[in-house]
Amino acid sequence: MASETKGNWWIWKVFWILLFITAFEVALGMIKPPFLVDTIFLGTKLLNHIFIILTIIKAAYIILEFMHLGHEKKSLKWTVLLPAMVLVPYLLFIILSEGVHSYLMI
Amino acid sequence: MDEALIKDHKPAWKGGDLPYKASYGKLMMWFFLITDTLTFSAFLASYGFSRFKYQDSWPVPEDVFTHFPFLHGDHPLLFVALMTFILIMSSVTMVLAVNYGHKMQKNKVILWLVLTIIGGSMFLGSQAWEWGHFIHGDKGAVVTNGSSSYSINDSLFVNSNLAHVFKDGHMYSIDNLSEGNHHDSAHSDDIDFDNFISAFASEKDLNLRLSDKTILDHDVAVEYLKERGLRTIKGADLYENEYGHTLFGDYFFFITGFHGFHVFSGVVLLIILLVNVIKDTYARRGHYEMVEKIGLYWHFVDLVWVFVFTFFYLV
Incomplete structure (x- = not known):
């Protein structure tokens, strides 16, 4: 496994990405920009689509990096x-x- | 060796290969996590179904989860954001434990495992606080007889079985109107409710918001309460809640409860893991793969929370 010799920096990189995305989501949820709330796309607000996309990005980082799946066979x-x-x-x-x-x- | 398996005097497969380049234990953990993914997907999908079906009486999450320990006023999203941070943080400490496990550094593994256990316990405590708040209730609501649409002053209203008191565009606590005598938090009797209506009628700046989010002006609201109001309600149980449709409370208890049970199981597994690391079980075995396997489970718990956070609190 290649990661055995890797340091810890990548862990903190993923941490900052996850933290930044979550903070961004919470800020969007608190501010609720009218443009994103009023635009309806595929049956729901544009804001919700943004939340879902950001959630999938977060999930990808957790699965591929933290759970190491990206480096498996x-x-x-x-x-x-x-x-x-x-x-x-x-x-x-x-x-x-x-x-x-x-x-x-x- | 079975004769049928032997070709050219060599066994066709005698085991030992790792087609996935992963051990049996790790593969089985992955397969378990796939099934668990489908379980949680089914829960969240059914939540979505009910939310679409009962969209007229589904509560707005910001009206429900607004509290933060030791802070007054409304702080929507802040507490769940903190819970999310705690869980992400505990995921990071878990990866660090796994990483030091690869390097066979026992003391560092112990350090990061202990921090992960603390993070997991903090999350469980936060969830208990959140549940307590959800069950105990906040502003309260009026249960109304909303079996059919009806009209007051030639205006037609759709059915609604829950109404919230509003003042200047903000939800207003029913405690201010019922002199705080809630012996039984979910139900109060008829005399109390008559007092409630007269208290409501005497404060001219109060409005009523029906569960489909239509706001009734004060005079119409008084009429509505007299004609349709049944009793006040505070808090939540599995039968009804002050926030909106019954299913909202049920899904809240079920999905966050099921996730919380996963976290709890994870903390128990981590404690067993920690004891074994301290007892040198894995050092004797020559590898710390068990840390990796429990780590997979722990990250999965974080992963599920990411989705619960989005679909319960944000969307």
């Missing part, structure tokens, strides 16, 4: 990532569109 990487990358968006698509549909039916 390619086959292991995809064994872990593919089920989630296929099933979760599928589940969300089905369930959330049904949620909107059942709202319209009340």
Whole structure:
């Protein structure tokens, strides 16, 4: 494993990235820029899309760096990532569109 | 060796290869985490379903999670931001423990494991505080009979089964109107409620916000309370809560509870790990891979929180 000889600097780099993204999210959540709140895209506020994208970036750093998956063998990487990358968006698509549909039916 | 496995007088596969270049234990931890990912995805997806379905009576998160220990006033997001920071920090200390495990430096592993355990415990304490606040309640609300739409003064209102008292655009505590006599925090009786209505009627600058976020002017609000109001409510349980739709409280307890249980399990695993590191179990074994495996679980707990933070508190 290559990381055995690596120092600790990369850990703190990831830490600062995660901290910065979280602080940015909290600031956005407190300020709520009207432009981002009022623009509706794909059924929800633009602000929410930004939150979701930032969350996925944070998740990627945790999985690939902290959990070291980015440095594992390619086959292991995809064994872990593919089920989630296929099933979760599928589940969300089905369930959330049904949620909107059942709202319209009340 | 089974005869069928032997080709050219050599065994076809005698084990020992690591196709994934990862040990059995690490692979099994990864597979467990995949299943756990799907479990949490299902929880959050069903949360999303209910939120879309009951969007008219779903609370605004900023109205719900506004408190910070020892600070007065409304501080939306601040406390969960602190909890997120604590958990990210404990993830960092965990990676450092794993890193020193690779280098076989026992004392550094102990140091960072202890800090991770402290971080995890702080997170659990924060969550307990948050739950306490959620259960105990904050501003309170009025439970109304919202089975059908109805009209007052020729204006039509949609159904609503919860209403919040508002003053100058801010939520106003019902404690100010009911002389603080909540023996039973969730239910108060009819006489109390009549007193509540007259107290509400006497303060002309009070409005009522229905659960679909429409604001009723004072006079209409008094009419609404007399006609539709049933009782006041404070706090939350699994049947109802002061914040909005019942399912909001249920999902809060269920999802943050399930995540908190993961954190708790993680802290227990870390303590067992720490004892074994101190007892030189892994030094004798020749590697600190167990730190890495528990570390994977711990980072997963952080990962789940990142999503819970977004979908429960931000979105």
